[in-house]
Amino acid sequence: MKAWLFAGQGSQRAGMGEALFDRFPEYEAVADRVLGESVRALCLDDPDGRLQRTRWTQPALYVVNALACAQALAEGRAPDVLAGHSLGEYNALLAAGCFGFETGLRIVRRRGELMGEADGGAMLAVLGLAPDAVRALLDRAGATDVDLANLNTATQVVVSGPAGSMDAVRAAVRATPGARCVPLATSGAFHSRHMRPAQERFAAFLDTIAFRPPRIPVIANVTGRPYPADGAAELLARQISAPVRWHETLRELVRRGVDEVREFGPRPMLLPMWQSVLAAPDTEREPDAVPGRERERDAVPGREREPDALSRGEREPLPGSAPVRVARDTPAAPEPEPVRDPAAARLGSAEFRQDHGVRYAYLAGSMFRGVSSVELVARLGRAGLRGYFGAGGLDLGTVEQALTALARTPGLDGRYGVNLLHDLTRPGAEDALTALLLRHDVRHVEAAAFTTVTPALVRFRFTGAHRAADGTPVAVRTLIAKCSRPEVAAHFMAPPAEDLLRRLLAEGALTPAEAEAARGLPVAQDICVEGDSAGHTDGGVSLALVPTAAALAEEMTARHNYPRRLRVGACGGLGTPEAVAAAFVLGADFVVTGSVNQCSPQAGTSDAVKDLLAALDVQDTAYAPAGDLFELGSRVQVVRKGTLFAARANKLYQLYRSHTGLDDLDEATLAWLEHDCLRAPLAQAWSRTCAHYRDTGRPHEIERAEREPRHRMALLFKSYFARTHRAAQDGDPAERANYQVHCGPAAGAFNRCVAGTALEPWRERHVERIAELLMTGAARTLAERLAAYTCP
Structure with missing residues (x-):
């Protein structure tokens, strides 16, 4: 596996590109026209020292890197994967065919102009400290306006912020044993929050550009993962104010099996960083760095990968080509880890796995205000699992955008759900959200905070219900009812009340056939028993609740003569394989996780919160009043440490x-x-x-x-x-x-579980990898315990 890496700003020098301009005169002519002056003179002679000014540095470097890449393509085959450091990412996208040479130069020129207008900022390279240690150093120095800008290696971090704050940072670094710092020659606080005005202006400019999907995987600075088929404009805009996750990028290359890299740039800057990753201990490396693994992941069954223009030795077309605009509102298909473990796949109810179309008897529960994001839900769905989008607390317009995005995400096959959160103060909102879910043909809902069955829940559950040819009642929608009290669970285990059905019939919300089928089915086939957990909680004990609910389910199945048995799941406190194993031993048919997913790259919350969560122990949560039910004294469990x-x-x-x-x-x-x-x-x-x-x-x-x-x-x-x-x-x-921050003790337990492993950094805790760890670990735990208690 071969990767090409493109250096960014800081690698420039006078005389760069001298051997390249004569070989590619057509590129030089285009660059002269776009820039309005001689690019050769700018790179070779550096008139007036302009090569050190951002607005000129960036287009000059882009041109030289592009010429070097064109020469490499003329001499041999294209690489398997591409990456670029900050500005270098534009050359990687050019090599991947996302735009033509002239289009890329116009983008870079505008980027350089906007970033060059930023002043009053400074950047400082901190050497010898890990990112977490640098964050702690900034806190001690009181530099709250300074951000981590470049995460280059495990011990090389660049910080960025107002120039006036850097004196305190330098003093703090010098006072730290083993650390040193080097000021960088920049006038702006690049890759920090202070660049957001420039980011907004750049985003408006990028909206006028048509991007093609990359023909070769390009690892994005913002995410440390491959660029999606669509969404390049958003990532490039975010890159201006977001940190450059270069260390994660290099680790992604290792994980994909890359064993050969080539650097493009006037000065060697990136190869030493690559060598540092290769030299890292195995515990800091991805566990599945197997050559060719990404090809298994990226392959589309039944279709050979199309050869790209670069692999055929073709040069990127010059101006005049007409790229096809890709719809911007189509989300990228994530690239999840494979989740295949026969023992883990046997845990829980086989009927549950079949009904929900999931690989494991495992769900990721919703988290308030979109913390369970579209990205999180989509990634799980692509991995053969299901998550529930956190619609609670969001307006209908935002929820509808999420539903549209999920429906257009390829590869989900309907494996996504949405949270329906009961709001005592706004009953109309529940009805409106239900109507929206039905309009978008959502098939799976997680109902939370309900104390009784409402008309909206009955309408959702039984829309589309009917009798099969043999007379068996069938519901086409699933409802997971989260309960912490047996009397509430009993309402969901029973068929809908007759007065509710009559009301919905009168309103035209259900047809007579749907209502007739509903009379032979429970409101929820699956009840999730909620133990002490994040957010709203009764502080229940799963050891008592799960067996009680399981016995009640057996009783209600027999009482109502259901064609299929009621199933009971468990959630709350599931942060280790042992806890998940215990839930299955207690009789759970499935498990639902929560807090552990909030500390994942896909969770829709800030990096600051994820840093906080990754440092928690099991005792670092507390109870507080719930804002939505403040007057009633309802409680939520939240992070206590650090807030x-x-x-x-x-x-x-x-x-x-x-x-x-x-x-x-x-x-x-x-x-x-x-x-x-x-x-x-x-x-x-x-x-x-x-x-x-x-x-x-x-x-x-x-x-x-x-x-x-x-x-x-x-x-x-x-x-x-x-x-x-x-x-x-x-x-x-x-x-x-x-x-x-809503959180239960499961987060602290998970932190202890993954300490010293590849999942210790939260940026490695992708949601499907969390599921894999918990489920395969639970299967292994049960096998070991069973063997220990089995007589010879």
Whole structure:
């Protein structure tokens, strides 16, 4: 396996490309026209020192790298995989056929102009420290406005931020044994949050460009994984402000079986980094670095891979070619790890696996506000598993975009579901979401926080239900009902109440045939018993709940004479193979994970939260009031370590319970409320709260608050919960102390489980690999325990 690597800014030098211009005069002519001056003179003579200025450096390097690549293609075969460091990624995409030479030069020229306009920033290479140690160093130095920009190797990290903050960082590095730093010659804080204005302008420019799918895999700086067939514009825009994950890129090459690399660039910069990855201990390397493995993954059954233009020795077309625009709203098909283990595939209910079309009796439960993202759900589906998109807390427009994206993702074959979260304060929202799910023909729903069966659930479950030819009732939709109390589980195990069916018939929400079939089926064929877990929790004990629910399922199956038995699953606290094995021993037909998936590259939350989660131990969670059910005293389990959210949220609930309104609070408490929680004067915070309730169609809440001071206090306090959740998802560094992160002890248990393995860094914890570890480990644990207890 051969890879080509393209160097980026910093590798430039006067005289670069001298032996190449005469060989490719057509490229030189195009570059002169696009740049408005001689590219040869710029590279060879460096007039006025422009080669060190970003707006000129980037197009000059792009041209020289392109010429060197064209020469290499003329001399031999194309590589198996491509990658480029920052600017070099554009040359990798050019070599992969994503755009022509002129189009790429125009893109790079605009990128250089926008990045060159950034000033007041600085970049500093920190040597001898791992990324986590550098993050800790920044925290100690108080450099909250400095980001990790380039993750080049395990011990080479570039930080980026305002120039004024770098003195403190340099001092902190010099005070750290074994560490040193080197200032970089840049005027901007590249690959940091400070480049977001430039990113937004660049994104608008990229919207005018037509990109072709890569003919050769290109590893993206932003993700450390291959570029998708579509979505290049989004990744290139994000690259300006996102860190360059070069170490992950190199490890991905190792994992794909690359054993030969060639660097393109005026100065050798990337080969030493490649050598450092090859020299790393086996525990830091991917466990499946088998040559050709990616070919098994990428192959489409029944179809040979089409030969690409580069592998035929053809040069990238010059201006005048008309690329086909790929639809931007079609998401990329992820490239998951293969999940094949016969022993693990036998755990749980075979009927469950068949009904849900999954490889394992394993589901990834939803997480609030899209933390269970489209990417997470799609990746699991492609791996033969299922996840549930976290629709709770999102508006209908956002959910519809997610449904459209999932429906257009190739290879899912319907293996995705959506969360339906009960909201006592907004029953109409539940009906509207159900209508949306049916309109998009969603077949699988996870129902959470329901205390009883509602018309919306019955409508979803039995739309399309019918009698088979032999008279057996059949439902075409699955409903996983998450319950923590037997009396609630009993409602879902029974057929829908007759009054609900009559109501839905009268409204035209069900047909007579659908209602008739519903009378012979349970509302939910699958009940998931929810033990102590992240988010809303009753603090239940799975050791008691799972056997109880399993016995109830047997009783209800017999009572209603169902054609198929009710199935019971387990969730909550499943962070190790031993815990998953225990769930199956207790009688679970399937398992559902939660917290462990939040610390994966696919989870829809910030890197700051994932860093926090990856450092948790089993005792690092606490209980806090739930923002959506604040007045009722409902609780959620959240991260305690590294955030003050739990303490502050509990104090707010105590104030609500013991006072009649804001006027009842003393001056010190009001000052604390404004400074630490609301981050604004009371009047301003209340104005924002009112605007939120009006925008979401609930002006009656404001009217009630004007009459009831205590309700006004509750609404104002609840705004803190909404803001802290958004701050965590966005990774707002100014709000780190207020991050609200729903999490159970399973996250800490998983951290201990993977310590010292390839999955210790969270960026390696892809969701299908988590599933593979837990299920295959559970099968191995059960086999070992059984052997230990079996008499000779």
